[in-house]
Amino acid sequence: FKINMDEMEVLGELGKGNYGSVQKVYHRPTGVMMAMKEIRLELDESKLNGIIMELDILHRAVAKEIVEFYGAFTIESCVYYCMEYMDAGSLDKLTGTGQVVKTAAGEEERDLLVPEPVLRRITAQIVRGLSFLKDELQIMHRDVKPTNVLINTKGEVKLCDFGVSGQLEKSLAKTNIGCQSYMAPERIKGESQNQVSTYTVSSDVWSVGLSIIEIAKGTYPYPPETFANVFAQLTAIVNGPAPTLPKGYSADAHDFVAKCLLKDPNKRPTYAQLLEHPFLKADKDADVDMAGWVASAMERQSQRSSVVPLQEVEV
Ligand code: ADP
Numbered sequence: 001f002k003i004n005m006d007e008m009e010v011l012g013e014l015g016k017g018n019y020g021s022v023q024k025v026y027h028r029p030t031g032v033m034m035a036m037k038e039i040r041l042e043l044d045e046s047k048l049n050g051i052i053m054e055l056d057i058l059h060r061a062v063a064k065e066i067v068e069f070y071g072a073f074t075i076e077s078c079v080y081y082c083m084e085y086m087d088a089g090s091l092d093k094l095t096g097t098g099q100v101v102k103t104a105a106g107e108e109e110r111d112l113l114v115p116e117p118v119l120r121r122i123t124a125q126i127v128r129g130l131s132f133l134k135d136e137l138q139i140m141h142r143d144v145k146p147t148n149v150l151i152n153t154k155g156e157v158k159l160c161d162f163g164v165s166g167q168l169e170k171s172l173a174k175t176n177i178g179c180q181s182y183m184a185p186e187r188i189k190g191e192s193q194n195q196v197s198t199y200t201v202s203s204d205v206w207s208v209g210l211s212i213i214e215i216a217k218g219t220y221p222y223p224p225e226t227f228a229n230v231f232a233q234l235t236a237i238v239n240g241p242a243p244t245l246p247k248g249y250s251a252d253a254h255d256f257v258a259k260c261l262l263k264d265p266n267k268r269p270t271y272a273q274l275l276e277h278p279f280l281k282a283d284k285d286a287d288v289d290m291a292g293w294v295a296s297a298m299e300r301q302s303q304r305s306s307v308v309p310l311q312e313v314e315v
Contacts, residue, residue, distance in 0.1 A: 002071060002073070003027065003070060003071040003073065003082055004073050005073065005075060005080065007027055007028050007029050008025040008026070008027060008028070008034075008036065009025060009026040009028060010023050010024075010025050010036075011023070011024040011025060011026060012024050014035055014089065015089070015090070015093075017037070017147070018172075019039045019040065019172055020037065020038040020039045020040050020078070021037075021038055022035050022036065022037045022038075023035070023036045023037075023038070024036075024085060025082070027070070027082070032070070033085040034070055034082045034083065034084070034085050035082070035083050035084070035085045035086070036080055036081070036082050036083075037080070037081040037082075037083070038078050038079075038080055039078065039079045039080075039081065039168070039172075040077060040078050041077055041078070041079060041168075041171050041172075042077055043077060043171060045074075047167060047171075048074045048077070048079065049074070050167050051072075051074075051079055051165050051167050051168045051171075052072055052073065052074060052079070054164060054165035054166065054167060054168065055069075055072045055081070055164060055165055055168070057137065057139075057164050058164055060136070060137060061132075061133065061136075061137060061162075061164075063128075063129065063132045063136075064156065064158070065125050065126075065128045065129030065132060065157070065158055065159060066129055066132065066133070066158055066159055066160075067083050067084045067086060067150055067158045067159065067160035068083060068084035069081075069082075069083050069084075070082040070083060070084070079168070083160060084158070086150035086151060086152045086156075086158065087152045087153050088150075088151045088152050088153050088294050088297075088298060089150065089151070090146060090147045090148070090149060090150050090151075091122065091146040091147075091149045091150070091151060091157075091211075091215050092145075092146035092147045092214070093301065094151060094294070094297045094298065094301060095113060095114055095146070095214075095215050095216075095218050095297065096146075096218050096219065112216070112246075112248045112249070113218060113297070113300070114215060114216050114293075115293070116249055116250060116253060117283075117286055117288045118288060118290065118293045119212065119215065119216055119249070119253065120253070120279060120280065120282060120283045120286070120288075121157065121283055121286070121288045121290060122149070122151075122157050122212075122215060123208070123212050123256070123279070123280060123283075124275075124280050124283040125156075125157035125158070125159075126144070126149060126157070126159060126208055126211070126212075127208065127271055127274050127275060127280065128275070129158065129159040130144070130159070130201075130204055130208070130271055131271035131272070131275065133159075133162060134201055134271065137164075139162065139163065139164055140162075140163070140200070140201045140203075140204050141159065141162040141163065141204050141207075142162065142163035142169070142204065143161055143162065143163065143182075143207075144159075144182060144204050144207035144208055144211055145180075145182040145207060145210075145211055145214075146211050146214050146215055148160055148161040148162075149211065149215075151294060152294070153291060153294055153295065153298075154290075154291055155288075155289070155290025155291035155292075155293070155294050156290075157290070180220045180222075180233075181230075181233060181234060181237060182206075182207040182210050182211065183203070183206075183207070183237070184199060184202070184203035184205075184206035184207065184265060185206070185237055185238045185263055186199055186203060186265050187199040187203050188234050188237060188238055189238060199265070200265065201270075201271075202265040202266070202268045202270075203265060205260050205265075205268045205269065205270075205271075205274070206260060206261060206265070206268065208260050208274075209242075209257050209258075209259075209260025209261040210243070210260075210261065212245070212256075212257055212260070213243050213244070213245055213246075213257060216245055216246055216249065217246050221243035222236050222237070222240075222243065223236075242258070242261035242262075242263065243261070244257065244258065245257050250279070252277070252278045252279040252282075253279050255277075255278075255279070256274070256277050256279035256280070259274075259277070260274070
């Protein structure tokens with residue numbers, strides 16, 4: 001079936017991305033709550049229709065690790081993309097602290113906000129989702145990062161925002177000015193030499209490693225000095241040592257992340273190998289209270305956002 005704007009009741013904004021906003025909407029004919037993403041593109045009608053056709057493949061991306069796609073339509077120069085509403089939002093919002101607490105020795109000192117079984121389940125869902133996309137749909141994700149991993153209060157973890165439309169990717173690339181790069185070193189090098197297609201599925205494996213560290217730490221893994229300056233950040237990714245998981249996680253977890261972040265893409269494990277890694281194997285029959293963790297993380301998040309930043313307090 002086809003969906004359109006007239007059937008939607010807009011309930012409020014869920015978030016803003018690089019290209020537009022995401023609204024929570026109620027689809028009256030089906031009674032389904034959806035997330036509707038608006039992507040503003042300066043393209044002519046035939047190109048916009050091409051994008052809608054390319055997005056159609058998403059109807060085949062049905063897996064419990066993938067955010068469900070309900071349909072897309074255009075109005076003027078905007079593409080509206082409707083998907084499953086994930087009521088706990090993206091993982092960056094849930095685990096992000098925005099600050100790192102340091103002791104005198106400069107060591108991070110913080111209880112693990114994401115206990116290992118939870119981190120393991122999140123990682124397993126990401127890797128299973130990516131493996132599904134590759135094996136069943138022959139696509140790579142191209143934009144793995146914590147904002148593209150969504151979670152709900154049932155504790156389900158799912159991927160969204162993967163690259164299915166060549167035309168859409170091409171139109172978005174021009175405006176992509178993110179300040180935190182999840183791109184693998186070989187992709188950064190390739191783009192700086194204008195060879196856009198020099199990367200493969202193992203570049204997504206790098207982004208998985210970086211995302212896992214960010215989810216565990218609550219902050220983007222490269223030091224703040226470097227992410228204020230795009231050039232310094234890209235140089236650190238290409239030439240500097242790869243970041244590591246914080247203390248407190250097992251040797252298996254550390255090893256898993258280190259393998260994802262090998263500089264040589266040919267040495268990084270495949271999805272099949274990652275799923276066989278001791279870190280993820282332990283997830284298979286594990287009984288993890290994901291819903292309980294989501295509830296406590298949402299509680300922490302709401303306490304954080306009710307704290308007034310220091311400089312805004314009037315004296
Ligand atoms: P980005 O461009 O940074 O990937 P998006 O435009 O995809 O960001 O999304 C912006 C924000 O909207 C996300 O960080 C997330 O919090 C929220 N969001 C996106 N999709 C959904 C969804 N399906 N359900 C609930 N919230 C969502």
